[in-house]
Amino acid sequence: MMRAYRRLSILWQTLLLLMAALLLSQAISITLFLSMKPPRADFNRLSDIADALAGVRDKDPRDRVLTWRRQSAAPAPEPGMRGDPRFTAKLAERLGTTPARVRLFFEPDQRGGFPYNGRLENGVPMRRGEPMFFNRMIAGVAAPDGWHVVETPKRPIVSAWQRRSLLWFLVSALALVPLAWAFARALSRPIRRFADAADRLGADPAAPRAPEEGSAEIVRAGQALNAMQARLAAYLDERTAMIGAIAHDLRTPLARIAFRIEAAPDPLRAKVQADVEQMRAMIAATIGFVKGLHTGAREPVALDALLRRIAHDEAEIGRPVRLEEIEPATIPGDPLALERLVQNLVDNAVTYGGEAALSLRVQDGTTLLRVADRGPGVPADAVERMFAPFQRGDPSRNRDTGGIGLGLTIARAIAQDHGATLSLLNQPSGGLVAELRFGR
Template structure:
């Protein structure tokens, strides 16, 4: 049975538990290191070690890193700066070597910082610590004895850049970090997963007001935020539905007075009747387009895997069969997640606009990164840059004359962009080099296994 944090625990308590668990793990590792690893030993040389090295022994006792090195010189060594000598120590060293004191040299760096555990032997007039009457050299020591081959010199080598105990400490910290890494990774993953899901759900909600509500899961702060966001979505959806239903009802109710007006002008002169009838037909078209826009905004979507290549190729073939100037260029086999009917309406609106204003269109589908890019390019004169974004506003047309023969009433691009945004995509207009306008729709791709 694995231990798990209580569901919905606030981020504050999760972070506190992580810190406490990290401290506990660090202390456990520290205790294990003290029990298992060998404790660091003082790095020193006794006077007996110096005598043994001078007499021909190795001079290596214990596990010291600074074992005495041996060499021969023609002249006797001299004291380096910061080193001193003690005649009593030199005499004792000569006695151990069984040679006269004038044939022995002993220089060392004074050290009064350590007594090697024997505080009773610490005295201010001593140059180095003493133990059982024997000098202990923690710092550099140089000793020499005159032999038939010259002076035999032993010297403490320089201290290493990183001592053995320092290496053990570095290993200690590295093991502690490695031991805490899985715990930190698990905590970060556990904390980031609901945040990432919350962000994705909020993004879907921003694209589509009818998207499913955000899952109320994870830490307490996230659950409270998700609950507030779901309440906001419900209020916004109710507000939009109310306003949309009102617009749809008004547009629907306008059909009755228009029908009465059309009936009553039958007795009017032909010149007046034709003009009024044209206005009535235009108002009917506007009402029909408005009702279609309202229905499209409030209807639920059926999400499927959509083969965009097949969809666009089929639309281009059907348009060509009807004698419309629509061709298909580069079409890659790309898939997206969405409503096939809504996507068909999106591209049909773009095709209709291109044929009405540009004289003909060419379709293409290519992949750019993780997006499927659909281009509907026409052969028209293009538009000024200040109009490219305004055309996506409701009832905004490229032709300000409102002539039905030159296009619709200005809802086609509005509907198309709304559908693209509901599918997590974008829709923009660009003037083509050499003339013409291109509608570029970008939709997230679905990887095919």
């Protein structure tokens, strides 16, 4: 049944949840209403006051409790209270004493007799000739040991019926929390998995397929994403294979050209052979670029150890590569592809900037790898163009000043395949920095 519920549309899932929550809350409210005793009446009759002064306990627990105390002086009215000789006389009669030995003060009622539809006498509702004091009241009777005084306690900030309503609300809310949590979890988990699959697809067209689970809308979106991924992968494979095939097939006519030019005069032969060698280098770089788009299996890669190894190998052949701040950092990836990425950045820094300074820092879940040089940098409007295929820092095609302009293109493709970003930044003090950021 739960599986069938999850396959419903979000509209029906939400509607069913609201109906279930409404029925559950109403059931809890009815249960509490029937099981709990009703609150006591919030008033005192004149007879209740007389019994309390005479020392008789409340017979009806629903009646408002009166507090009793003994004091030496007669009780005085509080601000807003008044007295009525008729009520005082009735109270003295019930107590069997004279009105002079009795005090009675009360706050007049402003509710027009509610909940009783009787008349008001001096602001006090009357029922069957007996005053009903809904507001605060103080009464006292003179005794041999002083004055015996009773009074209604001050109204609490939260009354009994308010506490009961609050209790109903809290119990209903707590009962609905597991239901709401289960619904939110069942609804958000497929969406989260779908978002993760979309992120993986953005970094790697060959990423695992999106799960087709959850509500009807999420299943449909997953199917569309998987179909798009299949079409995209087929398109990329077709274009990559075509580029590789063209680059490979060009080797044969180039070999024939090189063979036939051997009989040409020396000045012409040297120029044509130079062009042939440049075309061979471009073909080799293109094939390498195509191969570089396909990374191998992922495994934990220690970037700090990778940087130290590259710097050591470069130092052995006399290239100006040095290490700066290197912190331990391990990421999942293809070791060979990552080494190729860093090596391309180092080659560019040494070729165009005179040296390469490597640093590696980890902060707030982000791994930052930087390769800095001491070159002139590049114009701000040309920074992004440097990642385009066959785009070089040196606009000439002289092979002595570098490759053919695929190093940064390959480096960015590998970085994106590992969920990283690669950017170029001009330093204020001079030079260019290639910044590789893994994580957020």
